[in-house]
Amino acid sequence: MSAKMLNERDLSFMLYELFDVEKLITRERFKDHDKESFNAAVDTAKVIAEKYFLPIRKKIDQCEPTFDGSKVTMIPEIKPAIDSVIQAGLAAPASDYDAGGMQLPEIVANTVNAYLIAAASTTLGYVALTNANCNLIEAHGSEKQIKTWVKPMREGRFMGTMAMTEPEAGSGLADLTTTAIKQDDDYYLISGNKIFISGGDHELSDNIVHLVLGRVKGAPKGIKGITLFIVPKYLVNDDTSLGQRNDVNLTGLFHKMGGRGQTSTALNFGEKGGAIGYLVGEENMGLTYMFHMMNEARIMVGSSAAITAMTGYQYSLDYAKERRQGRLLSCKDPKSTPVNIIQHPDVRRMLLTQKAYAEGAWSLCLFGSLLSDNIKTAENKEERQQAQFLLDFLTPMIKSWPSEWGPKANSLAIQVLGGHGYINEHPVEMFYRDNRLNPIHEGSTGIQSLDLMTRKISTKNSAGYIALLQLMQNTIEKATGIKQLASCANELNNAIAILELTTKKVLDASSVECADLVFSNSVTYLDMFGHIVISWLWLKQGMSAIIGLAKTPHQEDKEFYLGKLQAMKFFYRIELPKTYLWASIVENIDDTHFAMQEAWF
Amino acid sequence: MSAKMLNERDLSFMLYELFDVEKLITRERFKDHDKESFNAAVDTAKVIAEKYFLPIRKKIDQCEPTFDGSKVTMIPEIKPAIDSVIQAGLAAPASDYDAGGMQLPEIVANTVNAYLIAAASTTLGYVALTNANCNLIEAHGSEKQIKTWVKPMREGRFMGTMAMTEPEAGSGLADLTTTAIKQDDDYYLISGNKIFISGGDHELSDNIVHLVLGRVKGAPKGIKGITLFIVPKYLVNDDTSLGQRNDVNLTGLFHKMGGRGQTSTALNFGEKGGAIGYLVGEENMGLTYMFHMMNEARIMVGSSAAITAMTGYQYSLDYAKERRQGRLLSCKDPKSTPVNIIQHPDVRRMLLTQKAYAEGAWSLCLFGSLLSDNIKTAENKEERQQAQFLLDFLTPMIKSWPSEWGPKANSLAIQVLGGHGYINEHPVEMFYRDNRLNPIHEGSTGIQSLDLMTRKISTKNSAGYIALLQLMQNTIEKATGIKQLASCANELNNAIAILELTTKKVLDASSVECADLVFSNSVTYLDMFGHIVISWLWLKQGMSAIIGLAKTPHQEDKEFYLGKLQAMKFFYRIELPKTYLWASIVENIDDTHFAMQEAWF
Structure with missing residues (x-):
């Protein structure tokens, strides 16, 4: 098997043709960059992925970490693999030069990650969560906290987690009971149990920096009484050398059924009297701060789901x-030679479906990353504001659409391989697990789905919703003038009209009827909206393909573009009509x- | 957790209310039986399931069989568990008294199996395949073969397999290359490699009887040159005591990703010159004979899929x-107590969807079993013939619909449990794997899907297709007169009209256009037809519920029937409309x- 992890031609199409990433280099933050440096970063990731992770991917899955009561043991190949990522500067390629990053655009950084995720599955989670942890502390922590915790994390000496879920508080974070008692201006004593904490313990770094949600004694009930703390595994001295065990x-x-590259842990804070924790920002603002990390993590999850779908697609295609x-x-004629199974129409159906789901999902994740870039670097305030509205609005879809449809693609990848897809030789x-x-x-x-339907739709006078509708209309207008795309543009337009009507009906009803009923079909609404957004992105991919087709003299390129147009057609013919049922x-x-x-x- | 494996009330509803199994006891074959003896058999299965299998279900999954180069080792608890099934007479409860069976109707036997499958997952496959192997030899083997091989298999001393797939011939059985060279009137020498042979080696029985598809030297290419052989692991003496190793x-x-209760093996026949194999029936008729076993296995697969979906549903419901x-x-009010998650509308959606898929699938499998009973025991030849047409026609759906929609139910069971559904504590x-x-x-x-669309639809002047349409129309006529069912009956009628039109268009096109194109949407056709059949069966369940509601004075019964009606409503509201897209x-x-x-x- 010579299966590619990812289709390089497609990664390049997305960056340079669909999202025209080269235009970003005119911005101050990215002025040292050009297409060459972008590609060099992606290539480096690919080399590391192939050298360190791909050879151990199966072993990572088969040898999950173990815990003997005092220490976590994992296969020894993981640490050098992760170290290689950090040493190559790929742990946080979008972060500031000052912080050890490359100041790559997020959209390029996401493509860099793609190779690492494809080859390392969830192992990269240690690094990615550390990065998101740093970003939160940089945004909401004190100068001292940044110096003490972020710096060693950026250097790879420490790693970070987010510690939210408790045995009785998962989806319902409002009920978390981890308590914090203020000791003096400097610290709190934290007590409570946290579960499902990814990377909550391991020997990959000298220290682990937990960002812990808790409740200061006497705080209000519910989400308004949640506070965020930095709670390290080891306390540190002023020079960030390790102090006593916390x-x-x-x-x-x-x-876990899958995702065995990363430990999922149950942690006990304060069983010997209280873990020392440092307040981030102000008391009772914890959930707001944590959303900084959660929103980033949500885009990471969507991206992982999309990449896992793309990788499965490439493998089954091969x-x-x-x-x-x-x-x-x-x-x-029974004497004729059997055909390659790609010749069977049903196998082609399963491959084209995977392509449409996986590449559709990936385009959505990259669009999210591009919005992150625009929030930071777009030329004027209005554009930055618009990007923020759009990203806030789209986050539930960026998280969910790839997560729901990616596994469906992975199931089809198994089906293409038949019995061979069900055993661990492949x-x-x-990927399915x-x-x-x-x-x-x-x-x-x-x-x-509830976030989308009960909050994101209406927040800030529906600014995100309206901005997205406008963007989609712009595309429809352009596509209507292109012969090969006009019918798809028309279908998208119809679907959006229904979406608007549906949204209005629901919001109108919510002012007179019980919210529990009105929003009871929220997942169906999310399905519908997600499919329309992916249809829009496929239309954009179709537009880029038409442009590409007109320009290229190369047969291989032409075929690539024709494939894009066929996948677009598939999405409009087979998938978009589902939105009417929904x-x-x-x-x-x-x-x-x-x-x-x-x-x- | 006090989760039921299966909902007893529902099993009983299906047997006695939906399919009126008691009427079968007027038939000669079942004259010793009554509702009590049916229930006693089901209860025995439940007791064995709970005593022997449920406690080791997780261990079976975690400790898959190993092979040290000479012997297969599995956890020691499996053999006594399987022996308990055989000793209780539950290995083949539908088979003749003479053959050690109970002469239970197939539909009751399938319900007996349900508990064993729910608790033992694929471990029961050893027994079930042995049973199907016996049934094939009884139908197509010689008296001597029945005495030599079936008798010890029925007694549990030997077990059986079906050995079809080869490394280069899986879906394309026509290309299998295992060869057979005739030695004398008594036996052939068999050489070839077989893969994915379930139960192909183990230490659970004294001997293993492989039913092997091969090709006699000089036979025609393709499926017309395939012959069936009995190839045992050990040759046997006249008294069926073991002779030399074959x-x-x-x-x-x-x-395997799942299904770890049963070994999946690669077998080499004839590496030392040739395995001794005994011809079943006539040369070149092997595939026809094997379909006897394959059709049975297909219904077993559908049933397992349905049961796994039902069990997951019960677990997530609990x-x-x-x-x-x-x-x-x-x-x-953040101070209020959190609710049980079944109160959340989206959790109810996920539970109701599971119920509709799982119980719909199970009703289809039981209907298939009832047809098997009618083939053997219906009062007149015409009814027996009709049942045969119907079962032949429905087999692709009985195999596929539960297999495709059951895993979707299992995915929702995971989602109901959230993070807890992804770890092996539950x-x-x-089930998902x-x-x-x-x-x-x-x-x-x-x-x-190709079997359905290119063969089953048109074979014997579409006798099976026509018979099914007629059955569905009968139900529609009855349901139209019942107020609570009239609108569903009407919707089913509309859907069937579209199905007939679609079928006709495709068949008409097949006489003028390329078959590869005309049948290229075969899986979509199977989806459509399957959903219509399940809608029909839900309407029948609805009819039984209406009757039950009118009769029962018990609140708990009333609630059960209302649940059935709501699941029917769900299928018509959410699922049936998909058939129009398809x-x-x-x-x-x-x-x-x-x-x-x-x-x-």
């Missing part, structure tokens, strides 16, 4: 081109499952 | 009733994926 203890590892089996229906069964986590963590699909459910405030009583199950 | 060798075990988390949108992640095999083995979904693709002979060229991917 009262944070690993009580066990969870055994298999389908090589594996011979059966004959076409039109061939009646990685597609691992790995990707199943993504609709769950960092806010389940249900949570995301709209009818949401719009009519269908109560079928709402009316189902507990005693009837 | 030339059949295990070369390795496959490591969790949702106990787990407290969050509050309803309408509750603004069995739902195992186990069930993913079912769309692959015993003929993939793609293979089933019909539009099939009917228009949509070429979107057919037109996708290999070079464009």
Whole structure:
């Protein structure tokens, strides 16, 4: 098998043709960069992925970390692999030069990560969470905290986590009970149990910096009484050398179906009287700060889901081109040679579906990254503001659409390989297991759908929603003038009209009817909206393909563009019509499952 | 957790209310039986399931069988568990008294199996395949073969397999290359490699009886040159005591994502000159005979898929009733107690969807079993013939619909549990892995769809198709007169009209256009047809519920029936409309994926 991890041609298409990333280099922050430096960073990631991670990917999956009661042990190949990422400056390639980063645009950094995620699965989570942890402290911590915690994390000496979930508070964070008692101006004593903490303990770094949500004694109930603390595994001296062990203890590892590259831990804070924790920002503002990290993590989750789908697609594509089996229906000669299975129409269906889901999902994640770049670097304030509105609005979809549809692609990858897809000789069964986590963590699909429908739609006078509709209309206008795209543009326009109607009906109803019923079809609404956004992005991909087709003299390029147009066609023909079914459910405030009583199950 | 494996009330509803199994006891074959004896058999299975299998279910999954180069080792608890099934007479409860069975109707036997499958996952496969192997030899083998091989298998001393797949011949069995050279009237020498042979080696029985497809030297190419042989692990003496070791060798075990209760093996026949094999029936008729076993195995696969979905549903339902988390949108008081998650509308959606898929799938499997009973025991020849037409026609759907939609239910079971569903403390992640095999083995979904569309629809002047349409129309007529069901009956009628139109268009087109294109949407056609059949069965369930509601004075019963009606409503409201999208693709002979060229991917 010579399967690519990812299709380089497609990564390049997305960056330079679909999102025209080269235009970013005119901005001050990226002035040292050009296409060459972007590609060099991506290439470096690919080299590291192939050298350090790909050879151990299967072993990582088969040898999950163990805990003997005092220490976590994982296969020894992981540390040098992660160190190689840090040494190459790829742990946080978008961060400031000052912080050890490359000041790459987020959209390029996400592409850099793509190779590392494809080859290392969740192992990269240690690095990615550390990066997000740093970003939060940089945004909301004190100067001293940045010096003490961020610097060693940026250098790779420390790693970071986010510690939110408790045994009785997962989706319902409002009920978390971890307590904090103020000792003096300098610190609090933290006590409580946290579960499902990714990277919560390991021996990969000298220290682990937990960002812990807790409740200061006497704080209000609910989310308004949540405070954020830095709680390290080891206290540190002024020079950031390690001090005494803090009262944070690993009580066990969870055994996950997939995603075995990263430990998932149960941590006990304060079993010996209280873990020392340092307040971030102000008391009772913890959840607001944590959203800085959560929103970043949500985009990371969506990206991982998209990449896992893309990798599975590439693998099954390669298999389908090589594996011979059966004959076409039109061939009646049993003496003829069996065909490569890519010749079978149903295998082509499964491959094209994967392509449409995976590349659609990836384009959405990259668009999210581009919005992050625009928030930081767009030329004027209005554009930066618009980008912020759009990213806030799209985050539930960036998190959920790849997480829901990526695993469906991975299931098709298994099906293409048949029995061979179900055994561990091939990685597609691992992708299927790995990707199943993504609709769950960092806010389940249900949570995301409520975020979209009850908050994001209406917040700030619907600024994000309106901005997105406008963007989609701009594309429709352009595409309507292009012969090969006009019918898709028209279909998108129709679907958006239904979306607007549906949204209006729901919001109108919410002012007179019970919210529990009105928003009870929130996941269906998210499905519908997500499919429309992906349809829009496929139309944009189609536009770039038309432009590319007109320019290129190369046969291979032409074929690539024709494939893009066919995947677009697929999405409009097979997927977009689903939105009408979904709209009818949401719009009519269908109560079928709402009316189902507990005693009837 | 007090989760039921299966909902007893529902099993009983299906047997006695939906399919009126008691009427079978008037038939000669079942004259010793009554409702009590049926229930006693089911209860025995439940007791064995709870005593022997449930306690080791997790261990079976975690400790897959190993092979040290000479012997297969599995956890020691498996053999006594399987022996307990055999000793209780539950290995083949539908088979003749003479053969050690109970002469239970197949539909009751399938319900007996349900508990064993729910608790033992694929471990029961050893027994079930042995049973199907016996049934094949009884139907097509000689008296001597029945005495030599079936008798010890029925007694549990020997076990059986079906050995079809080869490294280069899986879906494309026509290309299998295992060769057989006739030695004298008594036996052939068999040489070849077989893979993915379930139960192909183990130490659970004294001997293993492989039913092997091969090709006699000089036989025609393709499926017309395939012959069936009995190839035992050990030759036997006239008294069925073990003779010398046959030339059949295990070369390795496959490591499967799930279904770890049963070994999946690579076998080498004839590496020392040839394995002794005994001809079943006539040369070149092997595939026809094997279909006897394959059709049985296909119904077994569908049933396993349905049961795995039902078990996951019960587990997640129980969790949702106990787990407290969050509050309803309408509750603004953070001091209030969190609700049980079954109160959240989206959790109810996920539970109701599981119920609709799992119980719909199970009703289809039981209907298939009832048809098997009617084939053997219906009062007149015409009814027996009709049942045969119907079962032949429905087999691709009985195999595929539960296999495709069951795993979707299992995914929702994980989602209901959230992070807890992704770790091995709960069995739902195992169900998800186990069930993913079912769309692959015993003929993939793609293979089933071509069987339906290119053969089953038109064979014998469409007798099966016509018989099914007639059955559905009968139900529609009855349901139209019942107020609570009239609108569903009407919707089913509309959907069937579209189905007929679509079928006709495709068949008409097949006489003028290329078969590869015309049948290229076969899986979509199977989806559509399957959903219509399940809608029909839900309407029948609705009818039984209405009857039950009118009769029962018990509150708990009333609630059960209301749940059935709500699940029916769900299927008609949320699922049946999908058939219109699918019909539009099939009917228009949509070429979107057919037109996708290999070079464009």
